C-alpha cells in the first residue's frame with residue numbers, strides 16, 4: 001500500500017471514528033444496543049453538527065503539525081496549549097470536549113512546567129487521553145532503536161499522562177501500528193507478534209514494570225480476540241480503550257464494521273472509535289473509509305492537506 005494511503009487512512013480513520021462517537025458520548029451500552037449508530041449523527045451529547053470531531057482528533061492534528069516542524073516534546077506541549085486556549089485545529093473554532101487529566105496538564109504547561117513533566121502520574125490518572133492522540137507519532141519514531149522508541153513514547157505520553165500504565169498502553173499501540181504499517185504484516189500475524197515479543201522488547205525488568213504489565217495480561221493472550229464482547233468495556237480507562245479497540249479491529253473485516261462496533265460499545269464512544277479508527281484506517285487505507293463519512297466530517301480538505309504534507313515529509317526522510 002502506498003504511504004499516502006496509509007497516512008490519510010490513519011488521520012481520517014481517527015477523525016471519522018471520533019465524529020461517529022461524539023453525538024453519543026457517555027450513553028450507556030444498552031442505549032446503543034437498542035439504537036445502534038450506523039451513520040454520522042447530529043447534535044446529541046455535545047450539541048454539535050453532524051461530522052464534528054473532538055479533542056481526540058484535534059490533538060492528533062496538533063501532533064502532526066509538531067512533527068512537520070522540528071518535533072520535540074516541548075513543541076508538542078505548545079501546540080496542545082494553542083488548541084486548548086485558542087481553538088487551534090478545532091473542528092469549529094472552540095474546544096467543547098476535554099478530559100480532566102489533559103486539562104490539568106495543559107494548565108501546568110501554561111504556568112511554566114516542562115511539557116514532559118506536565119502529565120499527572122497518579123494511578124487514578126490513567127484515562128485514555130494520551131492513547132487517543134499517540135498514533136501519528138509512529139511516523140516520527142519508527143526507525144529508532146527499540147529502547148529509544150520506548151523513551152520517545154514515554155515523553156510524548158507524559159505531556160498529559162505520565163503514569164507508566166498510560167505510557168505502556170501508548171507503546172503497545174505504536175508497536176502494533178508499526179507492525180502493520182512498516183512491516184506490513186497481516187493484522188492477526190501482527191497481533192500474534194505483539195503477544196510474542198512486546199513484553200520482552202521493552203528491555204526493562206524493574207519491579208515497577210512487572211506490576212504494571214499485569215494490567216496488560218489479557219491483551220497479550222494469543223486468543224484475546226475470542227473473548228466475548230461483554231467482557232470488554234467502552235470506558236475511558238486506558239487499558240479498556242486499548243483492549244476494546246484492538247478487539248474491534250481484530251474481530252471485523254473492514255473499516256466500517258470495526259469503528260461501528262467500537263462506537264456501539266457506548267460510554268467513551270468517540271475515543272474508543274478514534275483508536276479503533278487509527279488501527280483500521282492505517283491497515284485498510286484511506287480508500288477503505290466510506291467516502292460519505294470522509295466528506296461529512298469537519299475540515300475534510302484541511303485533513304487531506306495535512307496528510308499530504310506528512311506524506312511528503314515521510315517520503316523525503
Ligand SMILES: [Mg+2]
Nearest residue numbers: 054055056270
Ligand atoms: Mg473526545
